[in-house]
Amino acid sequence: MSDAQVVLFGIGEMASLARFYFEHDSAYDVAGFVVDDEFAQAENFEGLPLVALSDVTEKFPPEDFRMFVALSYRELNQVREARYRTLKEKGYQLVSYISSKATTWPDLITGDNCFILEDQTIQPRVKLGNNVMLWSGNHIGHGTVIGDHTYLSSQITVSGHCEFGQRCFVGVNASFRDFCEVGDDVFVGMGANVTQDIADGSVVVAKGSEIYSADDRRAKALKRQYFRLKT
Numbered sequence: 001m002s003d004a005q006v007v008l009f010g011i012g013e014m015a016s017l018a019r020f021y022f023e024h025d026s027a028y029d030v031a032g033f034v035v036d037d038e039f040a041q042a043e044n045f046e047g048l049p050l051v052a053l054s055d056v057t058e059k060f061p062p063e064d065f066r067m068f069v070a071l072s073y074r075e076l077n078q079v080r081e082a083r084y085r086t087l088k089e090k091g092y093q094l095v096s097y098i099s100s101k102a103t104t105w106p107d108l109i110t111g112d113n114c115f116i117l118e119d120q121t122i123q124p125r126v127k128l129g130n131n132v133m134l135w136s137g138n139h140i141g142h143g144t145v146i147g148d149h150t151y152l153s154s155q156i157t158v159s160g161h162c163e164f165g166q167r168c169f170v171g172v173n174a175s176f177r178d179f180c181e182v183g184d185d186v187f188v189g190m191g192a193n194v195t196q197d198i199a200d201g202s203v204v205v206a207k208g209s210e211i212y213s214a215d216d217r218r219a220k221a222l223k224r225q226y227f228r229l230k231t
Contacts, residue, residue: 005031006095007060009053009083010070011045018070018097018115019046025100031065053086062091069094069113069131073151076185076227077131077167081149084113084131094131111148123160141178153190165200169227174204185214187223 006028008015019030032049040052051059060067067087071080087094094113098104101118108122111130116122119137126140129148134140138152141160146152150168159178164170168182171190182188183200191206198204201214203222212219223229 004028004066005064006066006068007031007056008033008068008070009035009087011035011039011050012070012072014072015070016046018068021097021099021115021117022068026097028066028095032060034060034067057090062093065092066095067092068097068115070115073133073169074227075229076169076187076223077149077151078229080131081167084149129166147184187219187226189222 004027006022008018008030011033015033022028022030030048032051033045034051034053034056037052037054040050042050044050049059069080069083069087071083084094096110096112096114098116099118102116102120102122104122105124107124109127111128111132113131114128115133117134117136120134120140122140123142125143127145129146131149132146133151135152135154137154138156140158141162143161144158145163147164147166149166150164152170153172155173156170157175159176161178162176162180164182165184165186167184168186170188173190174188174192174194176194180194181197183198183202185201186198188194188204189206192204194204198211203212203219
């Protein structure tokens with residue numbers, strides 16, 4: 001058995017795409033898939049073994065296999081965070097994927113279970129937390145810190161020395177002025193221009209870059225619409 005065997009959590013579009021990236025652009029071979037017990041309704045997915053979460057340590061022992069949580073941003077990244085924590089508790093080492101087509105520097109710091117796709121420009125002194133996802137084509141300015149479980153879509157411009165909290169979601173084509181501080185659980189809509197610090201739980205929309213506080217009815221409605229989040 002290869003030392004580079006990885007199992008993917010999930011059987012959705014994200015898992016299929018993660019398999020492609022791992023198999024075409026990493027040292028890892030994908031050995032199988034795992035899902036929550038109620039979704040384990042077949043023995044295989046895409047021709048590989050599919051096992052229930054309750055059986056995963058027996059089928060894929062953590063001393064022999066690595067794990068990657070291939071989930072998206074549902075419930076403002078909370079589902080991905082929960083499965084990340086569950087698999088860590090089961091003793092798995094969670095691996096990251098960083099595209100060979102991303103531009104990075106040797107001082108880049110990344111946590112585990114990160115998914116960094118192609119055509120990134122990640123400047124020096126950047127720190128990415130655990131379970132961070134950066135879709136393709138972003139600019140991450142020097143000295144920026146991105147907190148755990150945060151998801152950035154495509155074509156986002158983050159100027160230097162910005163700081164993002166945990167479980168944030170940033171939509172396509174958003175941009176951030178330098179030295180912005182973005183709190184936890186913030187939703188920045190596509191095309192928004194962020195020029196000031198953002199408090200925890202806020203929602204930023206492109207029209208006038210309006211910011212709704214966490215308890216604003218519009219913020220709650222947008223989170224329900226996009227993330228099925230119960231607020």
